Amino acid sequence: MADPTESLEVQRARDSAFGARRLLARLRDIMAGSGSAQDRLDKIVKTIAHEMAADVCSCYVMRAGEVLELFATIGLNPDAVHKTRMRVSEGLIGDVAARARPIALANAQSHPNFAYRPETGEDPFHGFLAVPILRGSRVRGVLAIQHTERRDYDEQEVETLQTIAMIVAELVATGELVDSRELSVANDLVLLPSRLEGISLHRGVGMGPAVLHRPQLTIRQMVADDPETELARLKLAVDGMHSAIDQLLIAVGEIEGEHAEIMQTYRMVAADRGWLNRIREAIRSGLTAEAAVQRVQNDNRARLQQVSDPYIRERQLDLDDITNRLLQHLTGRPVDAVGGTLPDEFVLVARNLGPAELLDYDRRKLRGLVLEEGSSYSHVSIVARALDIPVVGQCSEVLSRVEPLDFLIVDGDHGQVFVRPAEDIQDTFAKSVQARYRRKQAAADLRDLPSATRDGVAVQLLLNCGLLMDLPHLQSTDAEGVGLYRTEIPFMVRPSYPDVDVQQESYAKVLDAAEGKPVVFRTLDVGGDKSLPYFPDLDEENPALGWRAIRIGLDRPAMLRKQLRAMLRAAAGRPLRLMFPMIAIVPEFDQARRVLDLELDRLVRDGLPPPATLKVGVMMEVPSLLFQLDGLLPRIDFMSIGSNDMFQYLFAADRGNPAMNNRYDLLSPAMLTVLRTLARRCDEAGVDLSLCGEMASRPLDAMALLGVGLRRLSVSPPAFFDIKAMVRSVDVGELARYMDHLLVRHDRSLREWLRAYARDHGIQI
Ligand code: PEP
Numbered sequence: 143m144a145d146p147t148e149s150l151e152v153q154r155a156r157d158s159a160f161g162a163r164r165l166l167a168r169l170r171d172i173m174a175g176s177g178s179a180q181d182r183l184d185k186i187v188k189t190i191a192h193e194m195a196a197d198v199c200s201c202y203v204m205r206a207g208e209v210l211e212l213f214a215t216i217g218l219n220p221d222a223v224h225k226t227r228m229r230v231s232e233g234l235i236g237d238v239a240a241r242a243r244p245i246a247l248a249n250a251q252s253h254p255n256f257a258y259r260p261e262t263g264e265d266p267f268h269g270f271l272a273v274p275i276l277r278g279s280r281v282r283g284v285l286a287i288q289h290t291e292r293r294d295y296d297e298q299e300v301e302t303l304q305t306i307a308m309i310v311a312e313l314v315a316t317g318e319l320v321d322s323r324e325l326s327v328a329n330d331l332v333l334l335p336s337r338l339e340g341i342s343l344h345r346g347v348g349m350g351p352a353v354l355h356r357p358q359l360t361i362r363q364m365v366a367d368d369p370e371t372e373l374a375r376l377k378l379a380v381d382g383m384h385s386a387i388d389q390l391l392i393a394v395g396e397i398e399g400e401h402a403e404i405m406q407t408y409r410m411v412a413a414d415r416g417w418l419n420r421i422r423e424a425i426r427s428g429l430t431a432e433a434a435v436q437r438v439q440n441d442n443r444a445r446l447q448q449v450s451d452p453y454i455r456e457r458q459l460d461l462d463d464i465t466n467r468l469l470q471h472l473t474g475r476p477v478d479a480v481g482g483t484l485p486d487e488f489v490l491v492a493r494n495l496g497p498a499e500l501l502d503y504d505r506r507k508l509r510g511l512v513l514e515e516g517s518s519y520s521h522v523s524i525v526a527r528a529l530d531i532p533v534v535g536q537c538s539e540v541l542s543r544v545e546p547l548d549f550l551i552v553d554g555d556h557g558q559v560f561v562r563p564a565e566d567i568q569d570t571f572a573k574s575v576q577a578r579y580r581r582k583q584a585a586a587d588l589r590d591l592p593s594a595t596r597d598g599v600a601v602q603l604l605l606n607c608g609l610l611m612d613l614p615h616l617q618s619t620d621a622e623g624v625g626l627y628r629t630e631i632p633f634m635v636r637p638s639y640p641d642v643d644v645q646q647e648s649y650a651k652v653l654d655a656a657e658g659k660p661v662v663f664r665t666l667d668v669g670g671d672k673s674l675p676y677f678p679d680l681d682e683e684n685p686a687l688g689w690r691a692i693r694i695g696l697d698r699p700a701m702l703r704k705q706l707r708a709m710l711r712a713a714a715g716r717p718l719r720l721m722f723p724m725i726a727i728v729p730e731f732d733q734a735r736r737v738l739d740l741e742l743d744r745l746v747r748d749g750l751p752p753p754a755t756l757k758v759g760v761m762m763e764v765p766s767l768l769f770q771l772d773g774l775l776p777r778i779d780f781m782s783i784g785s786n787d788m789f790q791y792l793f794a795a796d797r798g799n800p801a802m803n804n805r806y807d808l809l810s811p812a813m814l815t816v817l818r819t820l821a822r823r824c825d826e827a828g829v830d831l832s833l834c835g836e837m838a839s840r841p842l843d844a845m846a847l848l849g850v851g852l853r854r855l856s857v858s859p860p861a862f863f864d865i866k867a868m869v870r871s872v873d874v875g876e877l878a879r880y881m882d883h884l885l886v887r888h889d890r891s892l893r894e895w896l897r898a899y900a901r902d903h904g905i906q907i
């Protein structure tokens with residue numbers, strides 16, 4: 143038997159859907175009717191107030207200078223129309239505009255942000271519900287209803303008013319209420335040169351005219367006559383989109399592995415039934431299919447603002463990407479239309495972007511990327527870094543400040559963007575871009591020169607990689623191999639834990655691409671700041687000191703076993719090097735090694751060829767290991783210093799905490815003494831030592847590393863030639879003697895001493 147309470151709810155939902163549909167149909171008739179835009183807006187507020195049984199309905203429209211003007215009202219004093227104005231952020235209406243989010247209050251007058259405007263005659267009203275009038279990512283006004291009594295607004299009412307606001311947005315966008323030129327011309331803020339701040343997501347400088355990522359598609363019809371027809375259109379578009387995604391997957395999969403992996407998440411998101419059901423519901427409430435898709439996307443965006451978990455945001459972002467694709471299928475605009483009309487070089491500006499969307503653009507023309515959101519976690523950042531495109535993220539105002547084809551400079555080194563910069567700024571940056579280009583060209587000439595110091599000491603330069611896309615750099619730099627292959631990146635961009643076959647294929651591709659050069663695979667280093675979408679959120683008090691890296695591997699041996707099995711199989715008789723991250727005690731190494739040995743036995747039992755040679759190493763990241771070198775060194779073939787983590791543990795200073803930024807320095811007597819000890823001990827024990835933390839990629843720091851005895855550095859690909867130029871310009875014997883003297887000092891940092899030394903000795907840092 144049916145649950146009586148449930149059937150009541152279903153009944154209510156049907157009634158309110160019907161009510162919303164009736165209201166939308168009325169509004170559509172008003173929109174299509176005769177009369178000026180002002181007349182139509184007047185009728186609209188009247189109809190809303192009537193259908194939603196409200197005492198007041200008002201519409202505020204955005205004017206030049208970010209001012210909201212009361213354009214129409216029923217219930218408030220009509221004399222206030224075109225007189226009452228408020229700035230964005232001022233009062234409750236301004237708050238709705240500033241945050242682009244609805245506000246529902248049982249008693250508005252007791253709210254601290256309530257701004258009393260005597261001319262409106264607002265005194266008798268308490269219940270207050272206001273929603274932003276949004277078009278694209280811009281707020282074009284605010285729509286509000288009020289009730290005399292104190293009352294709580296339910297979700298359905300908020301939803302209905304949001305849907306209506308979409309229709310009002312179309313009226314505002316016609317330019318009949320406020321001339322659209324007013325907003326672009328009179329707003330002198332927009333036209334002046336400006337500098338916007340964000341954060342650097344990838345370094346480098348790029349410039350060119352702005353291309354706004356997929357400006358809002360114009361939805362011509364918002365209200366539908368027949369929901370069934372719209373549902374059928376939706377189904378057709380969803381099917382079309384699915385097969386297009388499959389095509390893209392096939393095309394991308396043939397070229398680059400991880401792109402395809404990222405795209406796999408799309409397939410999952412695109413098939414999300416909750417999402418499709420919400421769109422269907424919006425259609426049943428009277429919207430056309432495209433308006434319904436847009437409506438659900440608006441909701442998602444609003445929700446997104448409130449979520450801080452980067453992985454949930456990531457998933458929402460995928461949904462945004464899919465939404466755009468679906469809209470294109472519904473409106474019939476071809477998905478690849480983006481290619482035809484682009485300038486020869488351009489800077490892409492977006493609120494946020496899916497990785498596949500970035501790949502839709504011709505990367506040869508792309509000079510930079512600016513995102514209103516974005517974090518270094520986002521898939522798009524990983525892809526942009528692999529493509530070496532300068533990226534500035536969290537540039538919160540960029541979409542409201544930049545018009546299409548405005549000239550932009552993206553300064554990825556300092557996390558800033560110049561909009562319509564003055565000529566002298568353009569010249570300065572153009573010179574810097576040219577100088578970089580010349581340096582790159584000159585650096586490329588270094589490719590075939592030996593990597594040795596002036597006094598003839600060979601220095602092995604390797605690359606840090608984490609994506610297949612990084613591997614072509616082995617060829618362009620002629621690096622001697624991969625000193626750190628971070629296996630976690632492919633794990634982080636996948637929707638689920640990859641099984642042995644998938645991993646094996648991925649590692650085999652890496653080894654194929656390395657063409658016989660050595661590759662050091664690091665086993666999964668997750669936890670801490672790197673979490674997996676499908677892994678439980680541990681909510682640890684001190685994640686950097688928590689359950690991470692090999693600790694997870696040893697506690698969940700199935701994961702470690704599978705990864706080692708995949709690596710052994712991928713080697714297929716070729717040499718294999720692998721290392722374990724975050725080892726803190728010798729028994730952890732022994733335990734990991736036992737898992738490896740068991741897998742090796744299994745490989746042989748399965749009749750598969752063992753690696754030609756197997757070298758096993760550890761990451762030196764946890765300082766406790768420094769005091770176990772006697773036990774450790776005889777057990778390992780090589781050691782790689784993870785200076786990023788080692789530094790933070792040595793000084794007990796969170797590497798991500800800005801308050802710690804200048805307190806301690808890598809080039810301090812303590813850190814450099816530790817490194818010198820390691821170099822000496824490994825040398826005596828015949829253990830290969832390298833360093834793969836960020837410091838190896840900075841010329842001055844890398845110079846100091848040579849000075850304390852390191853001879854193997856693993857660097858990020860863009861830094862390779864800078865480091866090689868430094869190596870070739872240093873006399874390392876002389877530097878080592880100088881540093882021996884320096885290390886007895888008790889300074890906070892030896893950086894300035896070393897910089898002066900480099901300057902005096904013509905070392906390229
Ligand atoms: C390090 O800690 O220095 C290192 C290379 O590892 P990751 O940066 O991946 O933690």
Ligand code: MG
Nearest residue numbers: 763784786787
């Ligand atoms: Mg580390």
